Amino acid sequence: MTAIEHVGVVGAGQMGRGITEVCARAGLRVTLCDLTEDRARAGLVGVADSLLKAEKRGAVQPEERARALAGISVTGDLSRLDGADLVVEAAVEDEPAKTALFRQLGEVITDPATVLASNTSSIPISRLAAAAGRPESVIGLHFFNPVPVMPLVEIIPTLHTSQATQSRVRAFAGETLGKQTIVTQDRAGFVVNSLLIPYLLAAVRLVGSGTATAEDIDTGMTAGCAHPMGPLRLADLIGLDTVAAIGEALYEEYREPLYAPPPLLRRMVESGLLGRKSGQGFFSYRTA
Numbered sequence: 001m002t003a004i005e006h007v008g009v010v011g012a013g014q015m016g017r018g019i020t021e022v023c024a025r026a027g028l029r030v031t032l033c034d035l036t037e038d039r040a041r042a043g044l045v046g047v048a049d050s051l052l053k054a055e056k057r058g059a060v061q062p063e064e065r066a067r068a069l070a071g072i073s074v075t076g077d078l079s080r081l082d083g084a085d086l087v088v089e090a091a092v093e094d095e096p097a098k099t100a101l102f103r104q105l106g107e108v109i110t111d112p113a114t115v116l117a118s119n120t121s122s123i124p125i126s127r128l129a130a131a132a133g134r135p136e137s138v139i140g141l142h143f144f145n146p147v148p149v150m151p152l153v154e155i156i157p158t159l160h161t162s163q164a165t166q167s168r169v170r171a172f173a174g175e176t177l178g179k180q181t182i183v184t185q186d187r188a189g190f191v192v193n194s195l196l197i198p199y200l201l202a203a204v205r206l207v208g209s210g211t212a213t214a215e216d217i218d219t220g221m222t223a224g225c226a227h228p229m230g231p232l233r234l235a236d237l238i239g240l241d242t243v244a245a246i247g248e249a250l251y252e253e254y255r256e257p258l259y260a261p262p263p264l265l266r267r268m269v270e271s272g273l274l275g276r277k278s279g280q281g282f283f284s285y286r287t288a
């Protein structure tokens with residue numbers, strides 16, 4: 001089994017940055033790609049900041065930080081990922097966008113053994129595999145936010161994913177990155193979001209119906225159930241656009257009302273209130 005040494009990451013948002021950071025810290029070479037080189041470079045600045053904070057906390061040694069940064073290159077050109085052993089797609093949670101990306105990846109990545117993985121939270125991997133045109137090397141690899149902190153990775157083989165692809169990805173996530181892995185069937189939401197998203201949407205409905213304030217709902221779950229974070233702060237952390245998109249995908253798959261994004265969530269997304277990444281969601285993250 002060929003080890004994974006060079007990783008391509010598509011999408012330099014919060015997840016792409018985190019995946020880049022953990023791969024670079026594990027000594028892998030990483031090529032980070034976004035729609036433009038400038039966006040990819042902004043992602044690299046985010047990774048550099050995160051590594052600096054980790055060094056200040058004593059979680060990373062100065063030499064390790066320098067080595068990790070030196071292993072990362074950026075690009076706005078998807079074809080520059082040719083030659084990677086693994087490509088992890090972490091672009092926006094939008095099925096047409098991801099399908100188009102996998103079609104392009106199928107064209108520009110010339111080695112059929114290169115693993116094409118998606119970090120999607122809810123879009124069936126089989127559809128992305130069909131778009132890539134080589135389903136045996138396509139798999140879901142679902143990291144959690146923030147990636148450097150959260151130990152879990154969900155691994156999602158499709159009905160076509162080869163054993164070789166599964167073994168390589170399991171070794172990559174479990175041994176190279178030191179993550180805990182679980183394997184789940186290719187169903188919208190996999191395991192964690194099938195359970196988490198209805199809970200987050202129920203909290204949004206409580207705000208929408210005026211049952212309690214966002215602050216009190218979160219305090220209810222932190223002080224009453226010992227959750228480390230309340231549902232509305234967690235929704236803000238994930239990104240309200242992403243929460244809504246995952247809800248839509250789950251609703252499309254199961255047609256159960258508990259998955260349907262409530263009107264308040266839709267209005268907030270339409271108004272640009274996306275949570276932590278936009279500075280305002282159910283709570284404010286603006287400094288000064």
Ligand SMILES: NC(=O)c1ccc[n+]([C@@H]2O[C@H](COP(=O)([O-])OP(=O)(O)OC[C@H]3O[C@@H](n4cnc5c(N)ncnc54)[C@H](O)[C@@H]3O)[C@@H](O)[C@H]2O)c1
Binds near residue numbers: 090
């Ligand atoms: N946010 C979370 O907590 C979380 C957790 C697990 C998985 N995910 C999944 O990870 C993915 C990314 O989420 P995020 O929170 O990082 O989103 P984000 O909005 O922070 O970043 C998305 C990035 O994708 C880039 N992008 C869009 N189209 C692209 C394309 N065609 N080519 C290259 N780059 C493109 C955007 O420019 C942006 O930088 C989504 O599929 C999401 O469901 C998110």
